[in-house]
Amino acid sequence: MIKPGALSGVFGATGTAMGVAFATLPGSAVASVSALLVGLGTALATALGPRINRSARPVPWRMLTASTLLFLSGIVARPWAAQQSGVAALTADLFTLSAYAMMILGLVLLLRVGGGLDRNAFIDGMIVSLGMAAPAVQYLSLPAARIADRPLVISVLAGLYPVIDVLVLFIIVNLAFSTAIRLTSFRLLSISASMLFVGDLGYAVIGAQGRLVGSALMDLPFLLGFVALGMSALHPSMARFAEIVSQPVQPWSLMRLSLIGPALVAPFVVLSATRTIDRGWFTAVVLSGLLTIALVARAVSAVGRLAETQAEWLHEATHDSLTGLPNRTFLVSSVGARIAGERGHGTFWLIYLDLDDFKLVNDHWGHETGDLLLKQVADRLQGLVARDGTVARLGGDEFVVVGDGDQDRATTMAEDILQILRKPILLPDLELFTTASIGVVCCTEQAGVEAMLRDADVAMYRSKADGRNRWTLFASQMRESVSRRVQTEIDLRAALAQGQLWVAFQPLVSMANVTVVGAEALVRWDHPVRGAVPPPEFIGIAEETGLINEIGEWVLLESLRQVADWRGAGIVDEAFSISVNVSARQLVGDRLLETVESALQRLQVPPSCLTLELTESALMVDGTRALEMLEHLRGLGVRLAVDDFGTGYSSLSYLSKLPVYGVKIDRSFVKDLAHNEQDETITRAIVAMSHSLDLVITAEGIEEDEQYRILRDLGVERGQGWLWGKAVSATSFARDHFGWTPAPVVGAPRTPSTPVHPGAYS
Ligand code: C2E
Ligand code: MG
Ligand code: MG
Secondary structure, three states: OOOOOHHHHHHHHHHHHHHHHHHHOOOOHHHHHHHHHHHHHHHHHHHHHHHHOOOOOOHHHHHHHHHHHHHHHHHHHHHHHHOOOHHHHHHHHHHHHHHHHHHHHHHHHHHHHOOOOOHHHHHHHHHHHHHHHHHHHHHHHHHHHHOOOOOHHHHHHHHHHHHHHHHHHHHHHHHHHOHHHHOHHHHHHHHHHHHHHHHHHHHHHHHHOOOOOOOHHHHHHHHHHHHHHHHHHHOHHHHHHHHOOOOOOOOOOHHHHHHHHHHHHHHHHHHHHHOOHHHHHHHHHHHHHHHHHHHHHHHHHHHHHHHHHHHHHHHHHHEOOOOOOEOHHHHHHHHHHHHHHHOOOOOEEEEEEEEOOHHHHHHHHHHHHHHHHHHHHHHHHHHHHOOOEEEEEEEOOEEEEEEEOOHHHHHHHHHHHHHHHHOOEEEOOEEEOOOEEEEEEEOOOOOOHHHHHHHHHHHHHHHHHOOOOEEEEOOOOHHHHHHHHHHHHHHHHHHHHHOOEEEEEEEEEEOOOOOEEEEEEEEEEEEOOOEEEOHHHHHHHHHHHOOHHHHHHHHHHHHHHHHHHHHHHOOOOOOOEEEEEEOHHHHHOOOHHHHHHHHHHHHOOOHHHEEEEEEHHHHHOEHHHHHHHHHHHHHHOOEEEEEEEOOOOOOHHHHHHOOOOEEEEOHHHHHOOOOOHHHHHHHHHHHHHHHHOOOEEEEEOOOOHHHHHHHHHHOOOEEEOOOOOOOEOHHHHHHHHHOOOOOOOOOOOOOOOOOOOHHHHO
16 A cells, blocks of 8 residues: 555655756756756646645645746746847746746635634734845845846846745745644645745845856755645645644744744844945834834734633633523523522522423434424524523523513413424424423522522423423422432332333223223332322323333233233123323334234234324324324224323324324313313314314213213213223223123232233233
8 A cells, every 4th residue: 555645755756866966967958857857747746636635625736836837937938038138038037927926826825725824823924024024125135126237127126036035935934833834735835935935045145246047056946845845735635724723822932933033133133234224214114113013913913812712712611502502601600690689689580491302302313303403492492582581501402591570470481481382393304393391490589509400490390290391380399209200210110120010991981872892001000118109100200211112012012911811701802992002202112013013913902902092292293203103003903092182282184194093082171071161162173173084082081971971962982981980900890891700710810910021022
């Protein structure tokens, strides 16, 4: 394998050898050919280098190629031009001057690409150039220009070259102080420019004495300069100029000082040495004036850069990079300042907000989608709060809003936040629905920032436990519930492993003739210390921690096994369908489909005997993915039902797109049906709508005869509620509703629903 810089190295070695031949055999054919080859080789190298190294910015290099060719033309034309008179005599100089212009342009462009032409380096370059301009003009330009025994234009040109050199010097300083100087290619470029400078200086010195033609040795620096330029173009690092980021603050280096120091004193030294103060006072004043201005500009620039950088750092340290919102550090200090100022007034609030199911979004659509969602939420919050308060992101999907005002103001704001999140979030190729759980806390005199955040967090968790998408005002009793929550999570893991869970069955009846047509499987937890823990106290936690996947799968398998048993005993038939609750996480997870399919097959249960209940919010997490899953499940022949219908935001048009079998009207509408006309109107509307979509309607939470009759008359097909029985063990269910008791199995008495670890099935 060839080493990355090999081509550049070979070019350098060959070029240098030719240079040596040129200098040691002056006037020979070998010397002329060598010079020509080096020049052409450099032009070729600068033309091919960007292609070989795949540089994204080839334009500056094309200028350097052109510049090389122009220099060459100047060299070739010079002997001929020397013989001419009039304008033709200037041909060589015209080539050379355009070569300089092209080169300076090319280098400046490269400097810009390489993060160079930095403000400070630019001023440093000015200082050095201005300082050097004094001796250059005094010793080189003026003497050359004053030589009178030749055409004026030749003298003026001879005087111009040293001034051009000052420009070249300016570029060199910029190259040297650029951040890109770390790259080999850039170093070679500065060497090339320096060689040119040295060569020019030689000519300027003899030019001041009236000579125009030098020796081969004097031309050697130009040749070596070409070689360095060719090497720079061929070196692979040339493609990396664009990657270099200029450093905002550069330290003062010895190199800088050693260039700038002499430059500053140069004009004065020159003027006093030549004792031409009388004649040169104007130059002295102008130059030192310009130098002073440059120095002041340099100081201002350096301090300005420092201040800018400091401001950037401060912003970075106190703001979140994704959303641009203030972060926790900022929040803590600003709320701290508020507390200090408000002590005794107690008139500001803090809202803690956590997105519901954000982990789900991240897990299934990736972090990029998650980030886009967070940004939109941040924008909405900021748009809402505007000047009334501060929005901060604490990290993850947690935001905090702080503002002035009393408790009413705070709760109104919390309500407004829920409202603005209600609109779907439109992302490329995806429409997401998100909700948030909110905790509100008002400033109390004793509160510290951290304490307020903690309290708001506690209230937020209460919102989560109460069903999410809501706000809760903090109350001190809530602290206790948090530790309970943490304990629940720990206990739940053990419950699963130790078989403390079991499945209860609640009958589903046909409204027409009040016969049992199915059952809903509801998980139960017998905690060894706390006793029976109600599902609302642990289902939410299980969903957040992901444990719902295992629990849900276990409930599903256990329910199907039970149905298979009952079918085997002949107490239920095809008409009996078991309803199992499926959480959003399971729906977008990757196990549900396979679990359902294999269990149905293994247990010989027809697919229509299984109804999966999904809440509206689970269906709305994402249209596309959930829909795909539903299509697959429907394809198996399994029934799908929308649970708690009426509590979410699913629209009629949305529902019509889903392959669902039925809806389950939420308990809340049934509860006051007999006394609340509005509930009846809503229920009537749901029934009409569902029928138009050919959906089977179930009403849940039916406790009274009156409710039953109204619902039946409205056209509801099926009912569930305490009127016909609570959720009970499998044994009780079979006995109560089918008058059947399983025969005892000798040696292995069966518990109603033997808790089995999910692993036992796989
Ligand atoms: P859900 O799916 O809407 O279940 C119906 C809930 O209403 C059950 O509460 C049931 O016991 C209760 N219920 C039934 N009839 C009546 C009645 O006449 N009056 C009253 N007041 N309540 C009645 P439960 O068992 O506490 O379950 C609560 C929720 O927990 C369920 O609501 C469901 O969302 C969830 N859940 C229960 N088991 C599971 C499960 O295995 N997996 C999942 N993902 N969620 C489950
Ligand atoms: Mg249900
Ligand atoms: Mg329900």
